[in-house]
Every structure is written in C-alpha cells, then in structure tokens.
Amino acid sequence: MNQGDGKKSYAQNSSHQMAVMRKTLPIVKDIIKEMFINHLTLFEMLENFSIADLGCASGPNTLLFVSEVIDTVHKLSNQYNYKTREIMVFLNDLHKNDFNNLFNALPSFYDKLKEKHGYEFSQKCFISGVPSSFYERLLPSKSLHFVYSSYSLHWLSQVPRNLDNKGHIYVAKTCHSDVVDAYKNQFYKDFYSFLVHRSHEIIPKGRMVLTLIGRSIPDPSSNDCCCILELLAQSLLDLVSQGLIRKEDVDSFNMPVYHPYKDEVKTIIQKENSFDLEKFEIFECNWDPDDQDYGYTDKFDKKRSGRNVANCIRSITEPMMKIHFGELVLDNVFERYEKRVANHLENEKTKYINLTICLKKK
Template identity: 70%
Template sequence: MRWFNTTLSIVKDTIKEMFTNHFTSFEILESFKIADIGCASGPNTFLFMSEVIDTVYNLSNQNKSLEISIVLNDLHKNDFNNIFSALPSFYKQLQEKHGYEFSQKCFISGVAASFYERLLPCKSLHFVHSSSSLHWLSQVPKNLENKGHIYMAKDCLPHVFEAYKNQFYKDFSSFINKRSHEILPSGRMVLTFLGRSIPDPSSNDCCCLWELLAQSLLDVVSQRLIKEEDVDSFNLPIYTPYIDEVKEIIMNDMSFDVKKIAIFKHNWDQDDNDDKKKSGEIVVNFIRAVTQSILVTHFGELFLNNVFKRYAERVTNHLKTEKTKFIILTICLMKK
C-alpha cells in the first residue's frame, strides 16, 4: 500500500497549499468541509480521516473555533454500521491526541448514494477525496457481447473496447459535473484510481489480471461446476483509463484546473519477492476482496474457492515468466 501513503502525502500537501496560496485564511475560516467519496468501511477510511484532521489541526492552531465536517460517501450496500460503531473509539483517540475541545468540533456523517449523482448541497465543500473508486463504472456497458471474457482482453472485438470507453466517459463526466456544483471556488479534489500506462486499451497493465480470472472461471466450467453461458453473460463494471482520457473529460467540463498528476507503477510481485506462490496468493486475495460480492451475485458462492484456487495458480505462473504492473493515477484538481 505504498501508493496509498504517497497519495495521503499529496492530500496533506494539497490542503496546506490551499491555505498558503489560493484560499481563505484559516484565521477567519469558520468550518472546513470535506467529502471522502467511495469511502468503503475498512481501516483506510479511518486513516484518511485521521490524517486530514491532524493536518487541519496543525494548520489551524491560531483558530480555536474552526470546525471540521467530514462526509463519508459510498453505495447503500457499504457497511456504514461498521464505520459508525467504530466512531466512539475514533473520537476518543482524537480527544487523547488533540484535546476534548477540538474533538467536539469534528463532525462525521455519511451519505449512502452513487457518487455519479449529486450528493451534497451546492457550494458546500472545500475539499473532495476519492481513492480506489472511480475505476468502477456505474454499470456494465449495455448490450455487451463478450463471449469467453469478463473484461477487455487482447482478442476482444473492437466494439467491446469502445463500449467500455464510452461508459467510462459518461460516468466520469457525470462525476466531474456533479462535484463542480458541490465544491466552492478554489476548492480542491484529489482523485486516485487504477489506470493504464499506454493508450492501447488491451495492454497488460489493465487487462491481464482480469483475463487470468476469466480463464480461471472457464477452468471451473470445464469441471462442470458452473455453466459456460454464465461466464459469457458476466462482465466486470470497471475501466482503467489512460491519463489523456481523464484529462480530456476534465477539459471538456471546464470547471476545474489540473494542478498535479502523479502516475505510480507497482509490480504485482511486491518487492520482487522470490516466492512467486506467496506473491500470487497476495494478488489473488486482493482481487477476491474487491470482486467477491459481484461474483457471488452472478455465480453463487458454492464454487468460488475452486475458481480462486485456479486463479492463484495462473497468477503464480504468470509471475514466473513476466513482470506486470498496477498503474495508479492520482490527479489534483482546483475548482475554477
């Protein structure tokens, strides 16, 4: 998760820069309002909140009345109960770190809705953060005939690539437009999501991981544990864009200036681990965590262990012969 720590540094630097060069002085600001879009419910949710609150506290020690409002957003199925049940402990840690008075001026709430729609009132936010969410589409592209695959692959027909690209353009354009209404002038967004390193949408750094999963599903078809037509009718609602596609959408909207772009490349095989089997298991556990609910909905849970066992074998074999990278895009935007 080194990339996450790097993007957290970008978030903190962006907040500092806001008040150094472009924004209202902290001395006269009454409240600082933040949204974490696609917040999920794991430890990174609390790590982000803690880091942002610490940053604001350190910047605002001359303003004892400043309040911080953090809105957490994700889909309705997100485990908000897990977040809210952990908040008393989170507030206790805040109190121990920064004092009781400051902890009482930090307000955390949740909005359960698609981030491709409006979430909050007009001009109500100073800062928006999103990590590991915007590569997820609002839906699988419609009328997608993609037999034998679950995503884009090197031997897919041209219409598959076009359908995925069009859906991403529609969704990301909607995201940018909706946030443009909610963010105050000179407010910021820091967005981090999976991407690809070259314009070719069939490149390994966006397709290989998912094609190995498709092949693993077909392995289980050959064992007659799931039906081939179930694989043919399943496609992932995901798109890993090239940075120029992202910039084109932002420029077309004309609501934001691009302040910073960072592109991170990380090997699947973290730290060049010689134990390829262990590395394969780490990759597969990560993919299982983010795809299991979708797979269970479509295929059922009964045979997923078989699928991921075959997937681990395929990923391990891949790592023995080829280095493939995750491409992570981080982009910082300023509202005009």
C-alpha cells in the same frame, strides 16, 4: 453492480491501500497547506472546513485518512494562528456499504482526538455518512472545500450495455473493438457526470485529489490493466471445460470497471471544464502487496504471490460472482486462478498503474 461493491476490492486490501495512501497523503497535505496560505482572508472568515471521502468503504484505512487530514488542519491552524474552526467530514459509499462498522469505530476515534488535540478541539470535529452513488449529487451547493477519492473511480456505474464479449469478463487482447468502445464510453459518461456533480458541491478554488487504477499506454488491452481479469476469465473457462459451470454464464458475465489512460482522463476534465488540472502523477505498485520488489531472486515465492493476489481479487469479485455463478464453484475458480497468477508472475512482474489527479475548482 455500481460504484462501491467492487471498489472495496483493492481498497479493502490494507497493504495496497497503505501503499496508495503513502503516495497520496503528502500531496493531500501540501494542497491543504496551500489552501491555508494562499487564501488567508477566505479561511479567516470560514466557520468550518468541509471534507468528503468518496467511495470510502468501511475498513480501518478510512478513519486513518480522516485522522491524517484532521491533524493537518489542526497543525496549520496553530501554525498560522487561525481560530480553530469546525471540521466537517462526509464519508460516502453505496447504501450497502457497512457504515455500522465505521460508526462503531467513531467513539474510539474521538477518544484518540481528545488525547492528541484536547477535548475542545475534538468537539469541533463532526463525521457523518452519506450513502449514495457518487455519480449522483450528494451534498448541497458550495458545501465542500476538499474532496478525496481513492481506488474508486475506475469502478463504473454499470456494466456497459449490450456487450458481446464471449469468453472474456473485461477488455482483452482478442475481444472485439466494440467492447473496448463500450467500456471507454461508459467511463467517459460516468467520470464526466462525477465532475459535473462535484462542480456544484465544491466552493470556488476548492480542491479534489483522486486516485484510480489506470494504464500506462494507450492500448486498453495492455497487460498492466486487463491481464489480471483475463486470467480470471481463463480460470472460469477451466470450469466450463470440466462441466462445472455453463459457458453461457461466463459469456454473460462482465466486470463494471475501466482502467483509463491518462490522456482519456485529461480529455474529460478539459471538456467538462469546471476544474483546472493542477497535478497528474503516475506511480506503480505490485499485484502482490507483500512482494517488495525482490525481482526473480530466491526470495520471490510464486505460490505465495499467486495466493495473495487471488485472495485480493476474490474480495473484489466474490459478491458479483456468487450471484452470477453460485457460491459452490468459487473455491474451484480461485484455486485455478491462484495457479494462473503464480505462473504469470514467475514470468512477468506485472504492476498496477495508479493515476493521481489534483484538481482545483474554477
């Protein structure tokens, strides 16, 4: 498992992704505007403006984000009387991402650009795919002006090695401290590597906006990050007790994900030292994207919410679980998981903690 497979996860759930995009798009637009205003000479001389969406997945929200950024650049070019430059957009994810789905959507995307901004402008927008892990180099030196990544960087390049994490599939309240350290060290290594590679690819004063799932308190076993996966582990153990899967298979299955605390992220940024931290925002969203904070009124339907969350997590984990456990048991696993999530949400309305980080290349 590597960056991308699981990431399509939360990102492919359009409701979750739209909630995140509503929070981050104003930040993205403000940063691009600031780049135009404060670097007038630089931008007058530029022949193109290059953007990368790292961990883009293949859903409709990928091109929706691209459209919003292109609209912003077009508006600013007109507002400040800049000559409309060429816009380069690089869409990155792993090789197994469905780039064909994205490419098949491009003719319609360009047609909409022509309708909105005219034929001439549409011919200056170029979109391409870059299939590779973003924990490696992707593009030439100093070729990017703006980098965006949403709901990707909490996915690790691999499961930490030599984990002894019996009965769990991620960090949990009862797991050994060595497990916590292994996950933390793997995230440190991966995020540090991500920053190093981007530091070569982004021009001086170029920007990054990164959003990932984190946690609200230093304790890595807090409910706001580990509970949703611990409930899945318990659902797997339910099938062990019924003889449908082997306990050894559960003991050897771990998720390649880490939800960092804000101070952990800040420490890595400071130590890598290629970027200035301009902004760090934290916001929450419900496990169930269709639950609009009704609280515990009669409008809250625990069965519906349990089913919605189970479907979302299944879209994340199914490729990995199918390989490890086989396809036949998955329906049984997620039937139990749906009930466990529903009972949990009836008693405690747990939320995802989202970290949005704005960086400027030194």
